Amino acid sequence: MWRFWVWPSELRRGGILGINRRNAECVLPLNPRAYYPRVDEKHRTKLLCHRHQIPVPETYTIIRRHGDVPKFLDLIGRREEFVIKPGAGSGGRGILVVARHDGAQFFTAGGERYTLADVTYHLGAVLSGLYSLAGQPDCAIIEQRMLPHPIFAKVAVDGTPDVRVVLYRSVPVMAMVRLPTKASRGRANLHQGAAGAGVHLVTGRTFGGVCKDRAVAQHPDTRHSIAGLEIPGWNDLLSAAMKLADAVELGYVGVDFVLDAQHGPVVLEANARPGLNIQVANRRGLLPRLAFVDAQPAARLGPDVRRELIAELAGL
Amino acid sequence: MTARGATPQVVLLLLIAGACCVAVRRNYNQNAAVHPGDTGWRLTYMASFHARTADARIHAAYPEDTHHSRVFKHEIAESGLLEEPRRAAKAVRSTEIVLRPPKPGQYEFRMWFDLQLSTRAWPVNPEGPLPPEHRAKYLGSEKGIQVEHAIVAQKVEQLRAGEQSLEDLVRRLFEYCVADIMLAEQSAAQDAVGALTTGRASPLGQARAFVALCRASKVPARLVTGFEIREMRPGSELRPHVWVEVLVDRRWLAYDVENAFAREVPRYFVPVHRGPGEIIHITDASDVMTKYSIAPMLLPPASPPGPLRVLDLEQLPDKLHRPMELLLLVPLGALVTAFFRTIVGIRTFGTFTPTLLALAFVYNKWQTGLPVVAAVLILGLSSRRLLDGLKLLLVPRLGIILTLVVLLMVFSVSVMHHFGQAPAGETVLLPMVILTMLVERFFITTEEDNLRFAVQLLLATAVLALLVYWVLYWKTIGQVLLVYPELHCFTIAGLILIGRYTGYRWTELLRFRDLPGGRD
Numbered sequence: 060m061w062r063f064w065v066w067p068s069e070l071r072r073g074g075i076l077g078i079n080r081r082n083a084e085c086v087l088p089l090n091p092r093a094y095y096p097r098v099d100e101k102h103r104t105k106l107l108c109h110r111h112q113i114p115v116p117e118t119y120t121i122i123r124r125h126g127d128v129p130k131f132l133d134l135i136g137r138r139e140e141f142v143i144k145p146g147a148g149s150g151g152r153g154i155l156v157v158a159r160h161d162g163a164q165f166f167t168a169g170g171e172r173y174t175l176a177d178v179t180y181h182l183g184a185v186l187s188g189l190y191s192l193a194g195q196p197d198c199a200i201i202e203q204r205m206l207p208h209p210i211f212a213k214v215a216v217d218g219t220p221d222v223r224v225v226l227y228r229s230v231p232v233m234a235m236v237r238l239p240t241k242a243s244r245g246r247a248n249l250h251q252g253a254a255g256a257g258v259h260l261v262t263g264r265t266f267g268g269v270c271k272d273r274a275v276a277q278h279p280d281t282r283h284s285i286a287g288l289e290i291p292g293w294n295d296l297l298s299a300a301m302k303l304a305d306a307v308e309l310g311y312v313g314v315d316f317v318l319d320a321q322h323g324p325v326v327l328e329a330n331a332r333p334g335l336n337i338q339v340a341n342r343r344g345l346l347p348r349l350a351f352v353d354a355q356p357a358a359r360l361g362p363d364v365r366r367e368l369i370a371e372l373a374g375l
Numbered sequence: 376m377t378a379r380g381a382t383p384q385v386v387l388l389l390l391i392a393g394a395c396c397v398a399v400r401r402n403y404n405q406n407a408a409v410h411p412g413d414t415g416w417r418l419t420y421m422a423s424f425h426a427r428t429a430d431a432r433i434h435a436a437y438p439e440d441t442h443h444s445r446v447f448k449h450e451i452a453e454s455g456l457l458e459e460p461r462r463a464a465k466a467v468r469s470t471e472i473v474l475r476p477p478k479p480g481q482y483e484f485r486m487w488f489d490l491q492l493s494t495r496a497w498p499v500n501p502e503g504p505l506p507p508e509h510r511a512k513y514l515g516s517e518k519g520i521q522v523e524h525a526i527v528a529q530k531v532e533q534l535r536a537g538e539q540s541l542e543d544l545v546r547r548l549f550e551y552c553v554a555d556i557m558l559a560e561q562s563a564a565q566d567a568v569g570a571l572t573t574g575r576a577s578p579l580g581q582a583r584a585f586v587a588l589c590r591a592s593k594v595p596a597r598l599v600t601g602f603e604i605r606e607m608r609p610g611s612e613l614r615p616h617v618w619v620e621v622l623v624d625r626r627w628l629a630y631d632v633e634n635a636f637a638r639e640v641p642r643y644f645v646p647v648h649r650g651p652g653e654i655i656h657i658t659d660a661s662d663v664m665t666k667y668s669i670a671p672m673l674l675p676p677a678s679p680p681g682p683l684r685v686l687d688l689e690q691l692p693d694k695l696h697r698p699m700e701l702l703l704l705v706p707l708g709a710l711v712t713a714f715f716r717t718i719v720g721i722r723t724f725g726t727f728t729p730t731l732l733a734l735a736f737v738y739n740k741w742q743t744g745l746p747v748v749a750a751v752l753i754l755g756l757s758s759r760r761l762l763d764g765l766k767l768l769l770v771p772r773l774g775i776i777l778t779l780v781v782l783l784m785v786f787s788v789s790v791m792h793h794f795g796q797a798p799a800g801e802t803v804l805l806p807m808v809i810l811t812m813l814v815e816r817f818f819i820t821t822e823e824d825n826l827r828f829a830v831q832l833l834l835a836t837a838v839l840a841l842l843v844y845w846v847l848y849w850k851t852i853g854q855v856l857l858v859y860p861e862l863h864c865f866t867i868a869g870l871i872l873i874g875r876y877t878g879y880r881w882t883e884l885l886r887f888r889d890l891p892g893g894r895d
Contacts, residue, residue, distance in 0.1 A: 067878060080878075
């Protein structure tokens with residue numbers, strides 16, 4: 060039945076976590092402000108990942124000064140493909156994926172063409188802080204381009220899909236894949252029009268789906284079903300997510316992975332205020348799962364044993 | 376105690392603190408403060424007399440406090456007379472000062488009362504119900520008011536035409552006295568019968584005639600003697616003025632026959648004495664001379680002296696009042712913003728952009744401000760699009776947009792001037808930087824997300840700005856906040872409550888509309 064809105068009581072019954080409650084009961088008490096830079100600044104996240112042997116895309120160079128912008132081609136060592144990312148960007152903004160170039164012309168995965176001037180302008184904009192969270196001057200990370208795993212070939216348009224895992228007190232409580240669409244212009248951000256599908260925490264298999272806040276079963280562009288895809292290396296992905304959550308010491312965190320054709324799950328970034336659309340993608344509310352984790356004795360939340368909780372969680 | 380557990384206590388504490396501060400200030404303001412427009416006056420009584428015995432007594436009626444006037448100081452010059460304890464005079468509500476000579480002889484005294492007249496109303500204890508003995512007194516005859524006289528009864532009969540309300544009857548009697556009894560010099564008829572018979576009377580005669588007519592119609596009425604506290608012609612002498620109070624529906628209404636004021640008298644009328652008798656009444660004495668005078672004086676400083684003065688924002692110069700009021704209104708804008716963002720869930724460009732926009736509009740007529748903002752946004756956005764081709768770095772690009780915004784605003788003002796519109800001088804106070812950022816963010820949002828989302832944000836920003844504008848435009852609230860800035864304790868309490876709201880945002884009721892049904 061098509062509905063325009065739901066009553067708060069229905070949302071409560073469904074265990075849906077609202078943004079105010081997320082902020083007041085998850086983000087504020089569990090995520091100390093001082094640790095935010097560990098996730099807001101991508102190169103810091105990467106350093107942490109290195110330290111804990113969590114796979115991340117190789118960093119080619121970090122540009123911090125406008126003076127270095129013209130030299131960026133030298134700095135990346137004439138690599139064919141690369142990704143430019145704002146060091147403190149959010150929502151996939153400011154990310155430029157170059158699939159091939161000849162030093163003067165740069166082509167994205169979607170086939171868009173940029174001139175060298177366009178790319179240096181983009182780098183300048185990144186450094187000026189146009190895409191950074193607080194508008195502060197930023198740095199630009201130039202890193203390895205990940206090749207999307209073929210499993211998503213039919214349900215991702217013009218971009219790289221990613222997998223998000225939300226962890227509560229370092230226990231994975233919900234996961235989804237985010238699939239770029241034409242509307243999202245290749246970005247895997249639900250808010251910008253990407254599609255999402257819930258991922259079963261035990262099997263790593265997709266189900267359900269959401270696009271533009273509405274439940275969907277198919278990719279809006281390719282019309283392929285987004286359910287029933289099995290994510291390769293799912294257990295490794297969950298282990299990496301838990302390790303990173305422990306490393307950043309944030310109690311409520313979203314970790315984004317890209318599934319590389321060769322390397323398997325690779326961490327793209329972490330987020331201290333992950334969005335709530337994951338609930339729509341999973342067609343489940345987060346609250347019962349958070350309550351379940353809260354109800355566990357500390358002994359069951361240890362790094363080695365918490366994996367056992369996942370099977371119980373997934374049924375909630 | 377957890378933060379959540381402490382919230383009700385903190386909110387309660389703020390509410391109590393706010394209420395207490397308001398009460399203390401209100402009490403202080405009523406009792407001591409002088410408000411803009413208040414005037415100060417010194418009323419002086421002078422008298423000389425020869426006391427025949429030591430039992431002579433001087434009764435001087437004390438000016439009564441009204442809603443708009445009060446005595447804040449009185450003094451008696453040294454005259455050798457002894458003051459008896461002050462007591463309520465026999466006449467209702469008046470008090471009097473009683474002096475006595477230590478021995479017979481010639482005396483002269485002078486006393487003065489410093490009065491404050493205010494346009495604001497002080498609370499005055501209402502007069503209780505009329506006791507039966509007073510009622511009888513205010514219905515019966517007294518000197519100069521011959522209620523039982525035939526001519527009084529005849530006039531009442533004439534004027535009481537058909538069924539009419541008490542108030543209508545009083546009005547007819549009053550109109551008769553005003554129109555048909557000619558005001559003559561002081562030596563004309565001083566009593567009711569004389570006034571009604573000859574149709575000519577002194578002011579006192581006129582007032583007595585009205586009292587007699589009221590009383591004969593079974594409406595309690597009394598004479599009031601007092602002063603008109605206002606500037607006098609140089610060289611003229613202040614005379615007590617007489618008016619009448621009539622009890623209608625348990626309220627004493629004031630009527631001044633001489634000046635034809637009905638139901639109430641101006642606030643510069645200060646009653647001193649009610650009922651028969653004079654303002655200064657001296658017994659057992661001869662050669663009595665009394666004289667009164669009034670002169671303007673400076674009021675004592677409005678605020679408490681010393682550092683406490685800074686707590687009183689009203690003491691600031693007038694030209695600062697409106698800006699201060701606006702500043703004090705800004706937190707209400709924050710309250711509205713917090714409500715809309717946290718409880719409704721509306722997203723805007725920048726958290727306080729709507730408040731700052733609204734603040735700028737308050738200085739302008741919105742009819743002129745709105746087209747200027749619209750023009751700046753449209754032209755700013757189109758030039759921003761052109762500028763995109765130049766591939767400039769962020770800060771210089773913002774600088775160019777700022778320059779364009781300023782130029783656009785300046786020429787918008789010029790265009791309005793050309794079309795005979797008088798743009799407010801403060802149009803330039805429109806927040807250029809805010810508009811610049813708005814242009815930039817709108818453009819970026821159209822590029823990064825899409826035009827629809829950018830327009831959505833812009834509309835939400837505009838709606839919120841209008842709501843905040845409506846709050847800021849509320850002059851009365853601003854004025855109240857200037858007097859009682861501590862009312863912001865309530866604002867903070869409200870913000871705390873919003874800050875602890877963990878329920879669903881209204882927009883989430885739309886956003887998650889597919890969810891509960893999707894559970895299977």
